[in-house]
Amino acid sequence: MKKIIYLFIVLVLVSCTDQLTVEEVTEKATVQIPESNVDSLIEQETIRHNDPLLEDAVTGILQTEVEEYRKWSKAMVYVIETRTGRIKANVALERKGKKFIPYIDTYKQEQSTMETASAYLALLSSGKVTPEQVFDTGYGIYGEVRDHNWRRGGYGAISLERGLEVHSEIALTMAKERVCGGNIAEFDAQINSYLAGEPNCAMGLLTFYNAVANDGKMVKLVSEGEDNIVLQEQIANPLYIAQLQKGLAQCVSQGLMRKAGRDYVKVSANGRRIELNKRDWRLELFGYFPSDNPVYTIMVILEKSYLPASAGGLCGPILTQIIDCLVDSYGLQSMLTQEYEEVDEVIEIVDTVAVQ
Secondary structure, three states: OOHHHHHHHHHHHHHHOOOOOHHHOOOOOOOOHHHHHHOOOOOOOEEEOHHHHHHHHHHHHHHHHHHOOOEEEEEEEEEEEEEOOEEEEEEEEEEEOOEEOOOOOOOOOOOOOOOHHHHHHHHHOOOOOOOEEEEOOOEEOOOEEEOHHHOOOOOOEEEEHHHHHHHOHHHHHHHHHHHOOOHHHHHHHHHHHOOOOOOOHHHHHHHHHHHOOOOEEEEOOEEEEEOOEEEOOOOOOOOHHHHHHHHHHHHHHOOOOOHHHHEEEEOOOOOOOOEEEOOOOEEEEEEOOOOOOOOEEEEEEEEEOOOOOHHHOOOOOOOOHHHHHHHHHOOOOOHHOOOOHHHHHHHHHHHOOOOO
């Protein structure tokens, strides 16, 4: 573009005078049109990070799933490039009769459901509990706290790590009491620092899980422009990040998030469910893969009516389809060589665990 403008000016000047040499015209043209002015004429386009083909594929996955299960009213997916924070896909659909329309997620309502992964990291960071520490959850009822399987007798005595895998709110509550007693303000502030300052916001949680996948380095999630913007160099001690990473991988390989797994690649994931009212539920699942060297972080959110309402059971199959899509679209097969060990044994074990 610069060369075209430059040559045009030269030709105009040549046509207006036959007394100047080409060298003189060139010199005058260079003086009259400073480089900075030419730059100002060039339109600067903002670089967008989304992949339209990937977004089309995700849209197709969601439409198929929502059509199959009519009670789902909303579905949303984000795909993040783990290291850079680039948002590669952002699809949010709301069902209106037989049509699907885009919607903007504004859910930020305070709720009491403990987000287990961030709480688990805060507990470990206190130095007062370890993943191996055992808590007796009894028959699944502890004051006002109930585990999802309390009608089936609860989990009894389990380690804190197992509590993460099976989403035992009682185990985490007991650990929380041991760490901070009745003073929970400092504990909650610690969790808040992990979630980009928005503990009940899906994007805050997605930023957190992406930081965990990124070995504790928190980057800003961006849809366009500059990427790899560091929000925190290290959200927690690398030792505790590694312990959480191990726990998230086991949530899929031998816990409630097993439907988010694939046998050709290790996946790490965890989620939560939120009761919106007596009938409607919000399910949120956050995962990344490959577990040992994450490339993409994914969030799947569904809103539906009536039970069953399981983040792992219902969002998990969508997450696996997105993983398949990413592997096929970006040719990742060569890097996905590590499989689960003793897959048959793991499946046999988790089939005895009640689904959330």
